[in-house]
Amino acid sequence: MKRNEKFVVERINDSIYLLPVGQMIAEYNKGIKINETCEFIWKQLEHDVSFEELIDKCAQYFDAKEDDMESLITDIEALIKSLRDRGMLEGSRNIFKCNCSLCRNGAPVLSPRYESIKDEKSLNLIVGRYLIGGLPIEYYGDKEYLYESFEDFKVDTHFPEEKVKTTSVMKIQVSDITTLPLSIKNNDEYIDADDDEISVENTETELGQNCKETATVLIHHNELTVLDYSEEYVLFFHLLEGLDELHLSKDGSYAHFYCKKTSDEVRFNLFHAIRIAFLIFALKNRKVMLHSCSLLFNDKVWAFSAPSGTGKSTHCEIWKKLFDTPVVNGDLNLIGIENGIPYVYGTPWCGTSGVFENKKRILGGIILLKQASLNRIEELGEENKILYVQQRLITSVWDKAMLEKTLEIVSEIVNKIYVKRLYCNMEDDAGYLIHDDIMKSC
Numbered sequence: 001m002k003r004n005e006k007f008v009v010e011r012i013n014d015s016i017y018l019l020p021v022g023q024m025i026a027e028y029n030k031g032i033k034i035n036e037t038c039e040f041i042w043k044q045l046e047h048d049v050s051f052e053e054l055i056d057k058c059a060q061y062f063d064a065k066e067d068d069m070e071s072l073i074t075d076i077e078a079l080i081k082s083l084r085d086r087g088m089l090e091g092s093r094n095i096f097k098c099n100c101s102l103c104r105n106g107a108p109v110l111s112p113r114y115e116s117i118k119d120e121k122s123l124n125l126i127v128g129r130y131l132i133g134g135l136p137i138e139y140y141g142d143k144e145y146l147y148e149s150f151e152d153f154k155v156d157t158h159f160p161e162e163k164v165k166t167t168s169v170m171k172i173q174v175s176d177i178t179t180l181p182l183s184i185k186n187n188d189e190y191i192d193a194d195d196d197e198i199s200v201e202n203t204e205t206e207l208g209q210n211c212k213e214t215a216t217v218l219i220h221h222n223e224l225t226v227l228d229y230s231e232e233y234v235l236f237f238h239l240l241e242g243l244d245e246l247h248l249s250k251d252g253s254y255a256h257f258y259c260k261k262t263s264d265e266v267r268f269n270l271f272h273a274i275r276i277a278f279l280i281f282a283l284k285n286r287k288v289m290l291h292s293c294s295l296l297f298n299d300k301v302w303a304f305s306a307p308s309g310t311g312k313s314t315h316c317e318i319w320k321k322l323f324d325t326p327v328v329n330g331d332l333n334l335i336g337i338e339n340g341i342p343y344v345y346g347t348p349w350c351g352t353s354g355v356f357e358n359k360k361r362i363l364g365g366i367i368l369l370k371q372a373s374l375n376r377i378e379e380l381g382e383e384n385k386i387l388y389v390q391q392r393l394i395t396s397v398w399d400k401a402m403l404e405k406t407l408e409i410v411s412e413i414v415n416k417i418y419v420k421r422l423y424c425n426m427e428d429d430a431g432y433l434i435h436d437d438i439m440k441s442c
Contacts, residue, residue: 001054001080002090003045007031008400010407012383018042018088022218022226022398029087031387037062038079045089051080110225112234114180114245114258122173129155132278133334133345134360135285136163141174144262147271149348152358170281172274173256177244180258218398226398233398235276242266243273252281275349279395283402287336287345288395288409290366293353294328294344295319300364301344302418302438303333305392310369311426313353318431330355332394335363335413342413364442365418367434368392372423375430377437380421385414388421418442 006024010017016039019031034042044057055073058064064072083089123140130137130150136159139146159169215227215234225236235246242260249255255277259266279289292305293312297319304312312331319325330353334345342363350356368380368388380388390410397403418441424430 002048004088004090007088021403026219110236133347137170139172145174147267167285168253171254175258177258240269248277251284286409288393290333291392291394292333294333295325296328297325301328301361302364303366306369314426322431327355337412342416368421370423375424375433378421385419386411
């Protein structure tokens with residue numbers, strides 16, 4: 001037995017949790033709260049051990065007497081079964097779920113086709129500067145690739161001095177693949193993800209034909225593959241037509257997209273792919289994106305967060321009808337904290353709502369929606385505030401460091417704002433209930 005490294009131990013206040021990262025988040029696996037006994041057992045599962053070896057280690061560590069052994073064995077059997085059922089042990093389930101060769105045979109996924117080295121000559125030819133979410137971005141490449149929403153965030157010539165002092169600049173480069181040679185010259189050696197002939201036992205792939213470095217598969221499913229190399233991430237967008245590859249620096253400060261010739265479809269798909277790269281950059285600058293519909297009330301932003309289809313937009317419409325509150329962003333809100341004050345920052349990404357703005361506003365609170373026949377408000381403890389809000393982020397959490405960063409940011413934010421869960425139907429009474437509670441609390 002061996003643990004699945006896509007789950008990691010995290011402490012939130014005085015509690016211990018096993019939380020998912022990477023592929024486990026992509027597959028919507030949930031974390032669990034554990035005690036110190038389970039934490040000890042988890043540590044023993046770092047390397048492959050038999051059940052008998054695990055029993056011996058636990059008996060020694062807990063100084064179990066002969067009379068205790070039967071109970072100890074029963075408890076550990078139950079724990080191992082629970083971990084296995086949740087996919088927390090290696091081999092307990094196939095975490096890759098599409099039909100490519102990796103999922104069927106454990107073969108390598110697509111190898112990068114293009115060079116990972118920056119084209120410094122083209123980087124001298126800047127096309128535009130943008131401030132998105134308060135973060136400076138330089139764009140290099142054909143401007144025709146840029147989605148029209150970016151124009152609302154364009155800066156004329158130079159970034160404000162205070163912006164470039166407090167953060168690095170994100171550089172986005174877009175290359176037309178029809179003008180570039182492949183790194184792998186012999187296409188016969190190019191590994192296709194649907195090649196039935198490939199059958200190897202690892203999940204590592206090489207960067208270029210002559211490169212010996214191997215990569216870790218962080219995420220792999222029908223829509224996206226993320227490979228982790230020492231200096232960068234390489235992403236493949238399987239369902240976004242026209243996007244071949246993204247080479248992304250670990251801090252998000254450089255993103256090189258390889259695309260087919262520009263078209264409306266390619267432009268739209270690139271717009272969504274840029275968001276993934278931007279959120280890595282934003283995380284390094286202590287900002288995360290919350291899946292939520294937000295409105296402006298009493299000069300603060302209030303974000304209503306829930307899974308898709310729960311009623312975020314409907315609830316904001318109820319507020320607009322009852323209290324004449326405008327919508328700030330219809331689906332995605334970038335949040336962060338500066339000098340102890342939580343903010344919402346404008347970005348062009350807003351789901352299918354079409355509603356966004358280029359403004360920085362104070363964040364008043366986050367209301368976590370859950371459908372119910374009767375309206376009621378649930379007070380949340382500090383740990384649950386952190387966990388529930390973190391679960392509603394769309395910011396990428398590919399490894400333990402990213403998870404710890406998001407938890408740190410969320411912990412700081414929720415301690416400064418109103419956070420409650422609203423069990424609600426879609427009637428006006430739900431709007432009145434949470435409105436009155438906000439007025440009392442603030």
